[in-house]
Amino acid sequence: MKDLSAMLKTGEGRAFGVNERLPWEAVADESEAAPIVRSEDLTRSYRVGRGQVEALRGVSLEIPSSVFAVIKGRSGSGKTTLLNLIGGLDHPTSGEVTVCGQRLSGLSDRQLTELRRHRIGFVFQSFALLPTFSAYENVELILRIAEMWRGRRQRAMRSLEMVGLGPWAHHRPWELSGGQQQRVAIARALATRPSLILADEPTGELDSVTGRQIMALFRHIVLQEGITVVMATHDPVVEEYAHVVYELGDGQVQAVRRLGGV
Ligand code: ADP
Ligand code: MG
Numbered sequence: 033m034k035d036l037s038a039m040l041k042t043g044e045g046r047a048f049g050v051n052e053r054l055p056w057e058a059v060a061d062e063s064e065a066a067p068i069v070r071s072e073d074l075t076r077s078y079r080v081g082r083g084q085v086e087a088l089r090g091v092s093l094e095i096p097s098s099v100f101a102v103i104k105g106r107s108g109s110g111k112t113t114l115l116n117l118i119g120g121l122d123h124p125t126s127g128e129v130t131v132c133g134q135r136l137s138g139l140s141d142r143q144l145t146e147l148r149r150h151r152i153g154f155v156f157q158s159f160a161l162l163p164t165f166s167a168y169e170n171v172e173l174i175l176r177i178a179e180m181w182r183g184r185r186q187r188a189m190r191s192l193e194m195v196g197l198g199p200w201a202h203h204r205p206w207e208l209s210g211g212q213q214q215r216v217a218i219a220r221a222l223a224t225r226p227s228l229i230l231a232d233e234p235t236g237e238l239d240s241v242t243g244r245q246i247m248a249l250f251r252h253i254v255l256q257e258g259i260t261v262v263m264a265t266h267d268p269v270v271e272e273y274a275h276v277v278y279e280l281g282d283g284q285v286q287a288v289r290r291l292g293g294v
Contacts, residue, residue, distance in 0.1 A: 066133060067094035068228055068260045069118055074127035075283075076113050087113040089283040090127070095262060097227075100254045100273060103264045105280035111264035112232055114280065118262065119152055119230045120144045132227050149178040153221025155231035159213045161205045167192060167216045168201040174220050191219040195249060211242035218249065222259075229253075231263040240269070247273040 195215040235243030
């Protein structure tokens with residue numbers, strides 16, 4: 033079993049072949065070149081008392097496939113709102129989101145659930161691990177929920193190995209550091225072999241060195257697995273790792289910066 037630093041050095045540790053296609057990946061209208069996420073004039077307003085908060089005011093963006101993309105902006109700029117709309121956890125007030133070639137407004141609740149379970153992985157600031165479950169059980173549970181029975185054990189272990197936590201598989205969250213807990217959450221997001229991982233301030237509760245390790249891990253996953261990672265953060269350090277940064281301010285995209293040759 034190799035640890036993460038060895039994986040990063042040698043480029044080994046690929047858990048799933050990039051070309052390995054699973055049944056739900058055979059989506060007819062998805063071409064390799066198409067952006068994996070597209071939003072068109074997206075707005076989301078919340079009713080607050082008698083007033084209204086405009087969290088997003090017309091967000092149009094395209095996120096290419098297989099990149100480490102960052103939604104950057106200060107607190108209240110609309111990052112979480114935007115990630116929730118991309119992940120189909122919330123519905124826009126107006127506008128349209130297309131993910132993996134599918135217009136979310138055209139999907140039934142069941143289809144939306146399928147898309148979320150099989151093609152999107154979620155990572156949160158608070159890790160959201162079950163405290164009485166081991167690292168392995170936390171990862172394996174997501175495969176049960178997705179009804180992915182075949183090779184479940186192996187998949188869960190491979191995902192933990194990918195984030196450098198093979199030796200920690202049978203430890204519970206309280207036996208792990210914050211950075212390790214977040215890596216378990218990333219392994220959990222990887223386990224279903226999604227096309228897209230959405231991470232909302234995943235380094236928000238970590239010290240800066242550990243935060244950098246998480247960003248390096250995301251970049252590694254993108255390069256090795258061809259998965260797209262979309263991470264919301266206000267941390268300027270992220271520019272050293274990201275391929276593309278969407279600067280969000282006042283519910284709008286203020287700037288798009290392409291880094292690292294995208
Ligand atoms: P960020 O994640 O960048 O901090 P959010 O998307 O959480 O920003 O919030 C954007 C704006 O929308 C903020 O002004 C926030 O107060 C408001 N907002 C977010 N969620 C709700 C909600 N459920 N009800 C009312 N207002 C909300
Ligand atoms: Mg937020």
